[in-house]
Amino acid sequence: MQQTPNQALSYNLASFSPHNDCLFRSEDQTLVALNVSQRIVQPAVGGEDKDSLFQAAIQRAFELEKQKGNDNPIIVGSVPFDVTQPSCLYIPQTAFFVDNMDIALSGEGQQQEQILLSHMRSEPDEASFKDAVCKAVNQFALGALEKTVLSRVLNLSFSDPVSPRAILASLWQQNPQAYHFSVPQTQGSVLLGASPELLIRKQGTQLISNPLAGSAKRQSNPALDQQISHALLQSSKDRYEHRLVIEEIARLLKPHCQQLDVPTAPSLINTPAMWHLSTRIEAELGSKDMNALQLACLLHPTPAVCGYPFDLSKQAIAQLEPFQRGMFSGMVGWCDSRGNGEWVVTIRCGEVKHDQVRLFAGAGIVNGSCSNAEWLETQAKFGTMLKAFGFNEQEAK
Numbered sequence: 001m002q003q004t005p006n007q008a009l010s011y012n013l014a015s016f017s018p019h020n021d022c023l024f025r026s027e028d029q030t031l032v033a034l035n036v037s038q039r040i041v042q043p044a045v046g047g048e049d050k051d052s053l054f055q056a057a058i059q060r061a062f063e064l065e066k067q068k069g070n071d072n073p074i075i076v077g078s079v080p081f082d083v084t085q086p087s088c089l090y091i092p093q094t095a096f097f098v099d100n101m102d103i104a105l106s107g108e109g110q111q112q113e114q115i116l117l118s119h120m121r122s123e124p125d126e127a128s129f130k131d132a133v134c135k136a137v138n139q140f141a142l143g144a145l146e147k148t149v150l151s152r153v154l155n156l157s158f159s160d161p162v163s164p165r166a167i168l169a170s171l172w173q174q175n176p177q178a179y180h181f182s183v184p185q186t187q188g189s190v191l192l193g194a195s196p197e198l199l200i201r202k203q204g205t206q207l208i209s210n211p212l213a214g215s216a217k218r219q220s221n222p223a224l225d226q227q228i229s230h231a232l233l234q235s236s237k238d239r240y241e242h243r244l245v246i247e248e249i250a251r252l253l254k255p256h257c258q259q260l261d262v263p264t265a266p267s268l269i270n271t272p273a274m275w276h277l278s279t280r281i282e283a284e285l286g287s288k289d290m291n292a293l294q295l296a297c298l299l300h301p302t303p304a305v306c307g308y309p310f311d312l313s314k315q316a317i318a319q320l321e322p323f324q325r326g327m328f329s330g331m332v333g334w335c336d337s338r339g340n341g342e343w344v345v346t347i348r349c350g351e352v353k354h355d356q357v358r359l360f361a362g363a364g365i366v367n368g369s370c371s372n373a374e375w376l377e378t379q380a381k382f383g384t385m386l387k388a389f390g391f392n393e394q395e396a397k
C-alpha cells in the first residue's frame with residue numbers, strides 16, 4: 001500500500017531502479033517514488049480545467065488510493081510537449097521526500113565511463129537546422145508570428161547498455177542547482193535530465209514560477225564569463241525573447257491570483273554550461289481550488305519552449321522540426337491529492353533505451369536571431385547531458 005509522501009532520513013541512489021521508480025529533485029528535497037500502483041496515460045488536453053478527462057482520471061486514481069488507506073496520494077511523472085499525446089504519470093506504491101544532503105551517490109557516476117560511443121548524429125543536421133532558423137526568421141517579417149523555438153535531437157549509439165542511474169548520478173554531481181528527474185517511459189526508455197527551469201511550484205495558496213529565456217554559453221575565463229553575462233542582460237533581442245514568456249505567464253496566472261509579483265526586469269542565472277535571463281514570479285492564489293497540475297497545464301507549453309503566439313508557433317515547429325519532441329519540452333514533476341506540487345520544464349534532458357540515447361536541445365528564435373548563433377546555443381545546451389556521459393559539448397556536431 002502506498003504511504004503518504006513523508007520524510008525519509010536518507011536514501012542511497014544504488015537502490016534506485018530507473019525502469020520502475022521515479023525521482024524528482026527540487027531545490028532542497030528529492031521525491032523518490034517507488035514502484036507503480038496506478039499508471040495514467042490520459043492526454044493532458046484541457047488539464048487546467050478540473051472537469052477535464054485528464055483531471056477526472058487523476059481524481060479517480062487518487063480516490064482509489066484513498067480507499068486503500070492512503071490519505072494523501074501523490075502523482076508523479078511526465079507530460080509531453082504535445083498534450084494531445086499520452087501522458088506518462090504514476091501513482092507510486094511508496095513515495096517519500098529526502099533532504100538532498102542525505103542522498104548518497106556511492107560512486108554511481110563512474111559506471112558509464114566503461115562504455116564506448118559508436119555513433120553520434122544530429123537530427124536535423126547543421127545545414128538543415130540553420131535553414132529552419134532562417135525560414136522562421138523570414139516568417140517574422142509577415143507580422144503575426146513573434147517567436148518560435150527550434151530544437152534538435154542528438155542520437156547516440158553505444159557499445160553496451162547505458163546505465164540511466166549512472167547518468168543520473170553524474171548529472172547530480174555536475175549540476176548541483178538543477179531540478180533532476182528520472183521517469184520510466186512506457187516504451188521501455190528512461191527520461192532523464194537536469195532542468196534549470198521551474199514551471200510552477202504550489203504550496204497551499206503560494207505560487208512560484210521561474211521562467212527562463214535568452215541564453216549565452218558559459219566561458220572558462222572568469223572575466224570573459226562576466227562580460228558575456230552582462231552582454232546577455234543588455235541584449236535587446238534576448239530581452240524581447242524573454243519578455244514574451246513573462247507576459248504570457250503573467251496573463252495566464254492573473255485571473256487566478258489575488259496577488260501577482262512580476263519583477264519589471266529579468267535577472268541572470270547560470271548553470272555550469274549556460275547563462276540565462278530569468279524572472280522569478282511569485283503569486284498568491286485567490287482560492288485553493290486549482291491544484292499544482294492544473295496550474296502547470298494552464299501554463300504549459302510556455303513561449304520558452306513553444307514560442308508566441310501559441311497556435312502559429314506550434315504550426316511553425318511542426319513544419320520546421322523533422323522529429324517528434326515526445327517528452328522533450330514537456331513538463332515533469334508531481335502533485336499530491338491536497339493540490340501541492342512542483343513541475344519543471346523538461347529541458348537539458350535525454351531518453352536512454354538500452355544502448356541508444358536521444359538528447360534534446362532547443363533555442364528560442366525571434367527577429368534578429370542568427371542561424372549560426374542558434375546552432376551554437378543548442379550545442380552549448382547539449383553540454384549538460386553530454387558531460388554526464390563524459391563528453392564535452394564540442395562533440396555535439
Ligand SMILES: C=C(O[C@H]1C=CC=C(C(=O)O)[C@@H]1O)C(=O)O
Binds near residue numbers: 197213215329363364
Ligand atoms: C528549449 C530550451 O531552452 C529554453 C529555456 C531556456 C532558454 C531558452 C533560450 O534561450 O532559447 C529556451 O527558451 C532547451 O534548453 O532545450
